[in-house]
Amino acid sequence: xxxxxxxxxxxxxxxxxxxxxxxxxxxxxxxxxxxxxxxxxxxxxxxxxxxxxxxxxxxxxxxxxxxxxxxxxxxxxxxxxxxxxxxxxxxxxxxxxxxxxxxxxxxxxxxxxxxxxxxxxxxxxxxxxxxxxxxxxxxxxxxxxxxxxxxxxxxxxxxxxxxxxxxxxxxxxxxxxxxxxxxxxxxxxxxxxxxxxxxxxxxxxxxxxxxxxxxxxxxxxxxxxxxxxxxxxxxxxxxxxxxxxxxxxxxxxxxxxxxxxxxxxxxxxxxxxxxxxxxxxxxxxxxxxxxxxxxxxxxxxxxxxxxxxxxxxxxxxxxxxxxxxxxxxxxxxxxxxxxxxxxxxxxxxxxxxxxxxxxxxxxxxxxxxxxxxxxxxxxxxxxxxxxxxxxxxxxxxxxxxxxxxxxxxxxxxxxxxxxxxxxxxxxxxxxxxxxxxxxxxxxxxxxxxxxxxxxxxxxxxxxxxxxxxxxxxxxxxxxxxxxxxxxxxxxxxxxxxxxxxxxxxxxxxxxxxxxxxxxxxxxxxxxxxxxxxxxxxxxxxxxxxxxxxxxxxxxxxxxxxxxxxxxxxxxxxxxxxxxxxxxxxxxxxxxxxxxxxxxxxxxxxxxxxxxxxxxxxxxxxxxxxxxxxxxxxxxxxxxxxxxxxxxxxxxxxxxxxxxxxxxxxxxxxxxxxxxxxxxxxxxxxxxxxxxxxxxxxxxxxxx
Numbered sequence: 080x081x082x083x084x085x086x087x088x089x090x091x092x093x094x095x096x097x098x099x100x101x102x103x104x105x106x107x108x109x110x111x112x113x114x115x116x117x118x119x120x121x122x123x124x125x126x127x128x129x130x131x132x133x134x135x136x137x138x139x140x141x142x143x144x145x146x147x148x149x150x151x152x153x154x155x156x157x158x159x160x161x162x163x164x165x166x167x168x169x170x171x172x173x174x175x176x177x178x179x180x181x182x183x184x185x186x187x188x189x190x191x192x193x194x195x196x197x198x199x200x201x202x203x204x205x206x207x208x209x210x211x212x213x214x215x216x217x218x219x220x221x222x223x224x225x226x227x228x229x230x231x232x233x234x235x236x237x238x239x240x241x242x243x244x245x246x247x248x249x250x251x252x253x254x255x256x257x258x259x260x261x262x263x264x265x266x267x268x269x270x271x272x273x274x275x276x277x278x279x280x281x282x283x284x285x286x287x288x289x290x291x292x293x294x295x296x297x298x299x300x301x302x303x304x305x306x307x308x309x310x311x312x313x314x315x316x317x318x319x320x321x322x323x324x325x326x327x328x329x330x331x332x333x334x335x336x337x338x339x340x341x342x343x344x345x346x347x348x349x350x351x352x353x354x355x356x357x358x359x360x361x362x363x364x365x366x367x368x369x370x371x372x373x374x375x376x377x378x379x380x381x382x383x384x385x386x387x388x389x390x391x392x393x394x395x396x397x398x399x400x401x402x403x404x405x406x407x408x409x410x411x412x413x414x415x416x417x418x419x420x421x422x423x424x425x426x427x428x429x430x431x432x433x434x435x436x437x438x439x440x441x442x443x444x445x446x447x448x449x450x451x452x453x454x455x456x457x458x459x460x461x462x463x464x465x466x467x468x469x470x471x472x473x474x475x476x477x478x479x480x481x482x483x484x485x486x487x488x489x490x491x492x493x494x495x496x497x498x499x500x501x502x503x504x505x506x507x508x509x510x511x512x513x514x515x516x517x518x519x520x521x522x523x524x525x526x527x528x529x530x531x532x533x534x535x536x537x538x539x540x541x542x543x544x545x546x547x548x549x550x551x552x553x554x555x556x557x558x559x560x561x562x563x564x565x566x567x568x569x570x571x572x573x574x575x576x577x578x579x580x581x582x583x584x585x586x587x588x589x590x591x592x593x594x595x596x597x598x599x600x601x602x603x604x605x606x607x608x609x610x611x612x613x614x615x616x617x618x619x620x621x622x623x624x625x626x627x628x629x630x631x632x633x634x635x636x637x638x639x640x641x642x643x644x645x646x647x648x649x650x651x652x653x654x655x656x657x658x659x660x661x662x663x664x665x666x667x668x669x670x671x672x673x674x675x676x677x678x679x680x681x682x683x684x685x686x687x688x689x690x691x692x693x694x695x696x697x698x699x700x701x702x703x704x705x706x707x708x709x710x711x712x713x714x715x716x717x718x719x720x721x722x723x724x725x726x727x728x729x730x731x732x733x734x735x736x737x738x739x740x741x742x743x744x745x746x747x748x749x750x751x752x753x754x755x756x757x758x759x760x761x762x763x764x765x766x767x768x769x770x771x772x773x774x775x776x777x778x779x780x781x782x
Contacts, residue, residue: 116212116216116218116219116222117222118218118221118222118225118273119222119225119226120225120229120275121225121226121229121230122229122230123229123230123232124205124230124231125172125197125230125231125232126170127232127233127234128169128170128171128172128231128232128233128234129169129170129171129233129234129235130169130170130171130172130233130234130235130236130237130282130327130337131171131172131173131174131227131228131231131232131233131235131236131237132171132172132173132174132236132237132238132239133174133175133176133223133224133227133228133236133237133238133239134155134173134174134175134176134239134241135176135214135220135223135238135239135240135241136148136151136152136175136176136177136178136179136241136242137178137179137180137214137215137240137241137242137243137252137253137254137261138177138178138179138180138183138242138255139179139180139242139243139252139253139254139255139259140180140253140255141180141242141243141316141638142179142180142182142183142184143180143181143182143183143255145316145638146184147316147317147318148177148180148183148185148241149183149184149185149188150317151241151287151318151319151321152175152177152185152198152203154320154321154322155173155198155321155324156198156199156200156202156203157321157322158321158322158323158324158325159171159173159198159199159200159324160200161322161325162200162324162325162327162328163200165328167328168327168328169327169328170233171327172197172227172231172233173197173198173199173324174195174196174197174198174226174227174230174231175195175196175197175198176194176195176214176223176226177193177194177195177196178192178193178194178209178211178212178214178254178256179214179242179252179253179254179255179256180192180255181255181256185203187203187206191206191208192211192256193208193209193210193211193212194206194207194208194209195207195209195223195226197231211256213254213256213257213260214242214252214254214257214260214262215252215253215254215257215259215260215261215262215266216260216266217262217266217267217269217270217273218270218273219270220262220266220267220270220271220274221270221271221273221274224238224270224271224274224275224276225274225275228274228275228276229275234337235282235337235338236276236281236282237281237282237283237284237285237338237341238281238283238284238285238304239284239285239286239287240252240267240284240285240286240287240288240291241287241288241318242261242287242288243261243288243289244286244288244289244290244291244314245261245289245290246289246290246291246293246295246296246407246416246417246464246466247264247293247295247296247466247482247485247487248416248466248478248481248482249261249290250262250263250264250266250267250481251267251286251288251291252288263481263484263485264295264296264299264484264485264486265484265485265486267299267300268299268300268303268486271300271303272303276303280302280303280304280305280367281303281304281305281338282304282305282306282336282337282338282341283304283305283306283307283308283338283341283342284300284303284304284306284307284308285307285308285309285319285342285345286307286308286309286310287314287318287319288309288310288314288318289310289312289313289314289407290310290311290312290313290406290407290417290464291309291310292309292310292311292312292361292362292363292462292463292464293309293311293417293463293464293465293466294377294420294463294464294465294487295465295466295482295485295487296309297365297367297370297447297463298370298374298485298486298487298488299485299486299487300367301367301370301371301374302367304338304367305336305338305339305367305368306336306338306339306341306342306364306365306366306367306449307364307365307367308342308345308346308362308363308364308365309362309363309365310349310360310361310362310363311361311363311406311417311419311460311462311463311464312359312360312361312406312407312453313358313406313407313627313639314360314639315353315356315358315360315638315639315641316638316639316640317352319345319348319349320348320349320351320352321348322348322352323341323344323345323347323348326341326344326348327341327344330344331344339364339366339449342364342450343364343450345362345364346362346363346364346450346451346452347452349362349452350362350452350454353454354454356454356641357455357622357623357624357625357641358455358611358624358625358639358641359453359454359455359456359624359625360453360454360455361406361451361452361453361454361456361460361462362451362452362453363448363450363451363462363463364448364449364450364451365447365448365449365462365463366446366447366449369443369446369447369449370447372443372446373440373443373444373446373447374488376436376439376440376443377440377488377491378488378489378490378491379436380424380427380433380436380437380440381427381488381490381491381494382490383431383433383436384427384430384431384494385431388430388431389494389497390501391430392426392427392430392431393497393498393501393502394501394763395426395429395430396423396426396467396498397470397534397762397763397764397765398534398763399426399429400469400534400763400765401534401535401587401588401589401590401761402589402590402591402592403418403419403422403423403426403467404418404419404422404456404457404458404460404591405417405418405419405589406418406419406464415469416466416467416468416469416472416478417464417465417466417467418464418465418467419460419461419463419464419465420444420461420463420464420465421440421441421444421461422461423465423467424437424440444461444462444463447463448461448462448463455613455624457591457592457593457594457615458591465491466482466495467495467498468495468498468499468502469502469765470502470503470764470765470766471765471766471767475499475502475503476499479495479496479499482495483496501764502764502765504764506532506762506764506766507529507768508525508526508529508532508533508760508762508768509525509526509529510523510524510525510526510758510770510771511523511524511525512771513757513758513770513771513772513773514773515756515773515774515775518570519570519571519775520568520569520570521538521568521569521570521571521756521757521758521773521775522566522567522568522569523566523567523757523758523770523771524564524565524566524567525565525567525760526565527564527565529565529762530561530563530565532762532763533561533760533761533762534761534762534763535557535587535590535759535760535761536557536559536561536567536758536759536760536761537555537556537557537559537586537587537758537759537760538555538556538558538559538569538571538756538757538758538759539552539555539756539757539758539759539769539772540552540553540554540555540556540571540575540754540755540756541553541655541754541755541756541757541772542652542729542753542754542755543753543755544654544729547656548656549654549655549656550654550655550656550755551652551653551654551655551728551729552584552652552653552654552655553575553582553584553652553749553754554575554576554582554583554584554585555584555585555586555587555759556569556571556572556575557587557590557595558570558572559758567758569756569758571754571756571775572749573748573749574746574747574748574749575746575747575749576612576621576744576745576746576747577650577744577745577746577747578623578648578650578734578741578742578743578744578745579734579741579745580732580734580745580747581650581731581732581734581747582650582731582747582749583599583601583610583612583650583744584599584600584650584651584652584653585597585598585599585612586598586599593615593616594613594614594615595613595614595615596611596612596613596614596624597611597612597613597614597621598610598611598612599612599650600629600650600651600652600653600728601626601648601649601650601651602647602648602649602651602724602730602733603626603640603646603647603648604646604647605647606628607628607629607651607724608626608627608628608629608640609626609627609629610623610625610626610648611623611624611625611626611627612624612744620743620744620745621744622744623642623742623744625639625640625641626639626640626641626642627639627640642736642742643736644736644737644738644739644741645735645736646735646736647733647734647735647736648733648734648735648736649724649730649731649732649733649734650730650731650732651724651728651729651730651731652728652729652730652731653727653728653729654723654726654727654728654729655769754774754775755772755773755774756772756773756774756775757769757770757771757772757773758770
């Protein structure tokens with residue numbers, strides 16, 4: 080068998096996948112020219128109250144494009160009006176610093192790009208317009224904390240950071256006036272340590288932002304907050320439900336610390352607000368006095384993993400990657416880089432079992448995460464994520480530099496550095512000729528020594544676009560038999576999953592025991608997005624979980640959509656120009672080869688088929704036309720060359736969500752001819768490979 084070693088053989092698709100889901104940076108946490116401000120001391124501007132809550136509201140595009148900050152400010156004022164009707168409602172200051180957006184819907188901010196003000200049951204008061212400041216500058220946050228604490232003294236202090244969130248690597252915030260600058264974890268720590276709260280912890284710090292419920296953020300706030308409220312998942316655009324402010328009166332449990340009681344109210348309100356939706360959502364409350372005990376055992380366990388076992392551990396992490404409970408946007412052909420802490424520790428246990436330490440870690444995790452709510456996940460999330468690098472991340476080196484500045488557990492940072500070296504190591508998968516058989520199956524063989532490196536194998540269905548060598552990926556199918564000898568065999572289906580008669584380009588992103596998740600690129604109301612789709616026992620036909628704007632990974636935005644009536648959806652299919660591949664693909668074999676299995680393929684068979692051109696193959700398979708199944712089928716004969724979205728995607732037919740049933744998934748028939756089939760492979764380093772592909776000649780049954 081004449082085999083050849085290849086890397087990703089569809090470079091444009093690989094690049095598009097990265098750009099779609101991992102490469103579009105929405106903002107940066109460093110590198111922008113910073114606007115230095117003078118941090119001041121402030122005099123008391125109001126009488127001392129029972130509590131002061133400071134809201135650092137970086138409006139960014141969430142306000143400029145969607146009015147989301149204004150909506151939340153109105154929610155807060157409504158809650159304060161309701162609370163103000165209570166006879167014994169305790170005195171409360173709510174102080175806001177609003178900036179970061181080029182436009183505000185709030186009437187009081189009309190023509191005022193940056194301001195401080197307080198919220199009361201009567202509305203906005205003490206409005207103080209200011210010159211624009213960079214909300215991604217640590218000094219800006221320091222000065223606001225000083226202002227809030229010194230001008231509005233109280234017995235209890237809470238801090239809410241409102242905006243985008245990107246976890247331990249992406250950090251917090253995106254200031255539209257300063258090239259999307261945000262605060263890294265290092266800068267958040269610096270801002271609080273240089274403030275008047277340096278020697279006193281906030282009663283709580285809350286992130287109304289995505290992905291900030293990670294163990295690294297907890298580490299950042301150790302000694303700086305009594306309690307932390309944050310979501311390990313992407314937050315919908317509505318974010319917090321600020322009706323929790325009505326609970327600050329008599330309904331707060333008197334036997335709890337103030338920060339814990341407020342935090343539990345936040346989690347309960349989040350639960351009530353999002354309980355009926357389809358998108359996976361989560362919120363956690365951390366008791367920070369429990370963090371040192373957790374960190375001590377975590378550090379000891381990770382530090383104790385012997386060096387001679389680490390290569391095996393890295394390999395195990397790669398094999399288990401798509402089986403881990405992960406958070407954030409799904410990457411086609413890759414994995415999110417935030418995984419459940421206990422899922423990571425489970426993987427470690429398979430290589431370095433220490434049941435006593437593992438049980439202790441679970442117990443201390445349970446004390447640290449004192450309250451949580453999660454919906455839409457298989458199993459029970461622990462409530463905290465941890466950063467785990469992925470080989471599919473094109474910016475891995477830069478992200479690791481940022482991660483090293485978090486100050487999180489030195490033993491774990493050493494492990495991730497080693498894992499990154501492993502991920503970057505040159506690798507490849509060898510395969511032989513691809514064969515299409517008369518029974519309608521497609522078969523290829525990979526080298527036996529590479530079988531254990533392959534963590535995912537999928538049948539890839541391609542369609543030609545015109546005669547210029549462009550093809551698009553219609554969909555992938557995980558129903559592939561993998562033999563111990565390395566033989567891959569799959570039978571193309573006559574229908575694939577879609578909506579309203581349009582096939583969706585499903586790409587698997589998570590595969591657990593009783594749950595499988597896919598993503599599909601779409602235009603959602605004209606915006607490039609990924610549709611998140613899950614299958615489980617309750618939803619055997621699949622369920623659309625959410626729609627997320629493209630590019631939301633470590634730099635995640637607070638924008639999650641759920642399908643609704645009136646929405647426009649256009650399926651997208653990734654395009655590849657096959658003349659760009661490293662070697663001319665084998666686009667099907669002659670009839671003689673079709674009768675053989677790959678094990679019986681001879682070198683001369685490869686030579687016979689390997690030099691065929693795309694045009695010759697299309698002639699052999701009856702050109703690109705296929706029989707039509709009407710409006711509710713996919714037909715290559717309907718493909719035109721003017722339906723490109725940028726250079727990366729071919730657009731399907733746009734459809735509207737006109738009624739609830741239109742949101743349901745369905746099987747969409749496809750015509751039998753005109754398609755080409757190959758395999759998409761993923762290895763333990765999250766590399767993606769596309770094998771050669773072939774057409775299937777329909778047997779002549781006579782007439």
